[in-house]
Amino acid sequence: MSMKQPLVIDYANWPKLLPSQPLLTSFQSGWNSIQLAHYHQSSIDFPEVSNPRHMLIIPLGHQAFDLEFVPEGHLQTISYREKDYASSCIQIVPANLPHRARSISTVQSIEWIHCYLEPTFLARIAYEAVNPDHVELLPTPKKVDLLLHHIGLELKSNLEIDGSGSRFYADSMATALSAYLLRYYSTRNHHFQKYENGLSKIKLKQAVEYIQSHLGEDLSLSDIANELGMSQYYFCHLFKRSTGISPHQFLIRQRVEQAKHLLKQPVQTVTTVTLECGFANQSHFARCFRQYTGMNPNQFRKL
Template sequence: MMSARLPLVIDYVDWLKFLPNPPLLTSFQSGWSSIQLVHSCQPLVDLPEVSNPQHMIVIPMGHQAVDLELVFEGRKQVVSYREEDYASGCIELCPADLSYGLRSHSTVKTMEWIHCYLEPTFLAQIAPESVNPDHVELLPTLKTVDLLIHQIGLALKSSLEVDGVGSRFYADSMATALSAHLLRHYSTRKHQFREHEDGLSKQKLKQAIDYIQAHLGEDLSLSEIAHELGMSQYYFCRLFKRSTGMSPHQYLIQQRVERAKQLLKYPEQTITFVAMECGFANQSHFAKCFRQCTGMNPKQFRNS
């Protein structure tokens, strides 16, 4: 039964304590800051009424027929998922501090989903040039087709599985794109982002490139570069891509690979050393990025 008491306020880590199975994957140990991800497969759920300090985006997965009984601020609603719904890119959105409860009914014994938890302060501050941080409020949304959010969730999951601790910069980039989309389409008031026909000025572009080059070997974050240029993450990403034809993340990986190609010319330096020196999380992350950029792995390149 749903509790009649005041909702419990739980963080994304505490949320897992209500579930019988451990998660299949989380971002908790990967250095992500603006967004967190949980991939979980659970038996039928009976969750008391709770609220989260983060905005929660739910991406149902699998193919099981599931009926969900949700309580949003005391109002009961039933949402049904069938096999075709999973393929269509359905998502759900529970804004921060909104109380909700959940009970699942199903003929099968498990349900699978991705949860993305987005910090409200990050959402409100991605583009202060266009968005008043004091007037950001999201709308609760149940079972809505949104292919962009669905793809962002799957891309974050894939990046976390492959790159682990090397995925922070990518997570920042995806969180920025996700936040802008939420503000455009799921906010209680319409936020208009200023469009810029030109990219970064020559001076700003040089400043950004110099900063990236100087910190290639570090665990660089998107927010650090944007702060260095004195602009928001959203506009930095937009203008940088307009100037270079690449996202900041793509450029960062490309430049790390270019530096690695130079270091690989010295046979006394191990491939593991080169990976660490160029800012890759580990040797497998290095090999994957190197192959994507060059068509060969580091060892093949060294021997070519």
């Protein structure tokens, strides 16, 4: 292993190591605890680096290729074939792990999703189960994992559709991702306490009232969890047990219900309703409104 210190490269500077820029990123979308980038590359070859965030890497496409991956000086050859894409392979590179990589086969295009997870966020999710000082993930060069693959694809899809309106959803997925990583990809066994009954009536009422009073704002999952004095993981878990839907789904439904009320007032324009109900833009508003009502805002207004 080289005695040189590895380059420390955070997510925003990762594109500088690669021959072409990402097709899609969340870097300007207001995401906090997790970031995403979608890459198409003809090759990969970068020196020893470390990333201050945990990296979940998801290969896409159908190109067969071979990759030299060298974590802490230990050479590993990772081969991807068409069956690996169908079976949902992933790779995990823990934060601050020195590593380098080089593609050793010629292909037209290598397609990846990179998800960058903040270690302090992972520790916050873990605090009710373990000592955050001992949260450490296992390096995983290649493994089939349907759920992690699905989370990466869902984050990419939501970012493509909603852009700056996807922060609450990203928070929710980062929470689910963190809990899953702690259970199955940690150096220690992490067990979360199980609750059977959901939120208390008082806590549920408090959560609902807080959401309803902040519909027009750029509300975050942590805002609600902090208001209730609990972790994001347990808030999401208990809220869904109480209501049957996730906090993100509940928020969108409440925004649509408020929009329906405002659209019945002739003085309210669609643009005004979009902003007052907290939707990122009119396209985001129209899509969510159609999802829950089966019609667009203008069609609803004519009823």
